[in-house]
Structures are given as C-alpha cells and as structure tokens.
Amino acid sequence: MAIRVGIIGRNFVVDWMLAAMEQVPELRPAAIYSRNEETGREFAEKYHLDAVFTDLEAFAASDAFDAAYIASPNLCHFDQAMCLLRHGKHVLLEKPGVLTRKQTETLVETANANHVVYLEAMRLVFDDALPIIRDALPEIGTLRRVTAEFTQYSSRYDRVRAGEPHINAFDPALCNAAILDMGCYPIHALISLFGEPAHVSAEAYHLESGFEAGGIALLRYDGFVCEAIWSKVCKQAAPTTFMGEDGSILLDDINHIRRIWLVRRSGETVELPYREKLPNNMMYELREFAGYIASGTQPEKRNRDSILTAAVIEEARRQTGTTFDGL
Numbered sequence: 001m002a003i004r005v006g007i008i009g010r011n012f013v014v015d016w017m018l019a020a021m022e023q024v025p026e027l028r029p030a031a032i033y034s035r036n037e038e039t040g041r042e043f044a045e046k047y048h049l050d051a052v053f054t055d056l057e058a059f060a061a062s063d064a065f066d067a068a069y070i071a072s073p074n075l076c077h078f079d080q081a082m083c084l085l086r087h088g089k090h091v092l093l094e095k096p097g098v099l100t101r102k103q104t105e106t107l108v109e110t111a112n113a114n115h116v117v118y119l120e121a122m123r124l125v126f127d128d129a130l131p132i133i134r135d136a137l138p139e140i141g142t143l144r145r146v147t148a149e150f151t152q153y154s155s156r157y158d159r160v161r162a163g164e165p166h167i168n169a170f171d172p173a174l175c176n177a178a179i180l181d182m183g184c185y186p187i188h189a190l191i192s193l194f195g196e197p198a199h200v201s202a203e204a205y206h207l208e209s210g211f212e213a214g215g216i217a218l219l220r221y222d223g224f225v226c227e228a229i230w231s232k233v234c235k236q237a238a239p240t241t242f243m244g245e246d247g248s249i250l251l252d253d254i255n256h257i258r259r260i261w262l263v264r265r266s267g268e269t270v271e272l273p274y275r276e277k278l279p280n281n282m283m284y285e286l287r288e289f290a291g292y293i294a295s296g297t298q299p300e301k302r303n304r305d306s307i308l309t310a311a312v313i314e315e316a317r318r319q320t321g322t323t324f325d326g327l
Helices: 012-021 037-047 056-061 074-086 101-113 129-140 157-161 178-194 283-295 300-320
Strands: 003-008 027-033 051-053 067-070 090-094 118-121 143-151 199-206 212-221 224-231 240-244 247-251 260-264 269-271
Touching: 003 012, 003 074, 003 283, 012 027, 012 283, 027 037, 027 056, 027 283, 037 051, 051 056, 056 074, 067 074, 074 090, 074 101, 090 101, 090 283, 101 118, 101 300, 118 283, 118 300, 129 178, 129 240, 129 247, 129 260, 143 178, 178 212, 178 224, 178 300, 199 300, 212 300
Parallel strands: 003 027, 003 067, 027 051, 067 090, 090 118, 143 224
Antiparallel strands: 143 240, 199 212, 212 224, 240 247, 247 260, 260 269
C-alpha cells in the first residue's frame, strides 16, 4: 500500500514535487492543509486529493495521511513540522529546513522520539552529482579551493525594482533571505562533501527593505578553503569549481546540473559520467524518504548534514546582520 502524503503549500515547488511523486509509486498525495478552504479545494480537485483541512491541529491529527510534505513560507516551517511530528507523521520539509541549528536538532529529536522520519528536501544532495565529484577528487591531486555558486536574477525582482511592495519572496518579515533560498544549495553541498568547517566568515549585501539579497561565505577546512556564493538579484556567469594541485573539476550550474567535467593540469579535458536529470530531479529525495519510512530507519547522515548546514547559515546570518526576531 502506498504511503499517503499530506501537503502544506500551493506554490510552484509543490507542483514540481507532485509531478515527481508520479514517478514514485511508494507515495500517493492524499490531503492538503490550506488556511483558505476555497483555494484548498481547488488544489485538491486539481491533484485528486481525498481531504482538505483548514486547521493545522486537525490536519496533523487526521488519519487521512501518513506523511507530510511542507513547502510553506520559512516563517512557518518549524511550528508546522513540530506539530506533525508530535502527531506521529513523517515529515519531508522543503529547504532551507528551519532557521537555526537548535531548531533542526529539535526536529530530529522529536522525530526520533515519535518513531517517525524527518528529512530536509534539499534536492541537490540526493542527486548523484556529488558522489561523482567525490569519487573524482583524487584525480585532481591535493584539493586547495572550491568555489560553489548559485546566483540567479529572480523573476520577481523587476517588481521590487519598480517599487511594488509586499512581494513574499523578498519579504524579510516572512524569514526570507537569499542565503536561505539560494545560499543553502552551495553550503549544504559543501557540508555534504566535506563535513563541518573549522571556521566560517561571511559578507552580504541588503536591499533598502532590509532583505539580504546575496553574499559570500568562506568555509575553511584543513588544507583548503571553500567559497559559497549566492544572490537573488544577479545571474551567475561562472561554473562551480573544485581546484586541486593537479587539475580541476567543474559543474555548469549547481541548481540545474547538465555537465560535470575534469580539466587536468596538462589541459586535457575529461567528461565525467553524469546524466542530466532535468527538468525534475525531485523523485530521488522522494524515493529516499519513502525508503526510510518503509525500512523504519532514520536518515542519520542526512540529518547530521542538515544540522551542520543550519549552523553555518546561522553563523553567516549573524555575521551579516541577517536576523529574524533574534533568530
């Protein structure tokens, strides 16, 4: 029997996730929580869901589903995830998870205490690109520097520049920031590959509204340094690069990977065996989520990486003055 999934969120990311779920027979969308019943019912009709809820507690306590996918504003993530976990529901929480290391640890502890699965939906780390890079690192000799970049000119930024107020994606009151939307990709990837850094330093730039629009974090490891670069108001021009003494590994776009290649110090170029996963690679995190539920196991490595990533982002936000009511 398929695991029934309740949904929180009605944005384009949810549309992508539900499209990917069609490729994962172990999961079936079953219910939606929406504060607005009319829009909730429209969504339920569109995706043939069995139930609509407008009360979070009633949603969490319902027996209409077994697991939940949360893709609401960042401001809501922690309270919604905690409510569901306490009611014995498995939770797949859209990146950037939550705002602090402590919140992440609390979600993991609550999931363990209630014998359910908590997993952050950071799709990049479920793709096979990072294992391919990890396996190829010996080919470039001693690693010295990594530059991982995710910069993008937001489709909503023209409206911001025109003076339109209250655009959610650029509203810090909803705990939105470019580091949480874009920076989490390179930072989480670096943590997944190399673990906890010895030191973190960060700089960022903010819009007049106070919204953090982009920045850079330096993560220092033993013998090499990593740069994580992000922006919502500039488009990237350079590939992500792993630089070693004997060559480099490059990938074209950390968000939409199409190609990974190695350039030796001699100039020789070698294509690495990566197969493009576009337009939708979310089925990998869904399959892994379903696997943990079916086996009764916990995603210990994934959750450890989420905790460390939250800690690095929290420290970078502290250094750059990107805080939300003290968090």
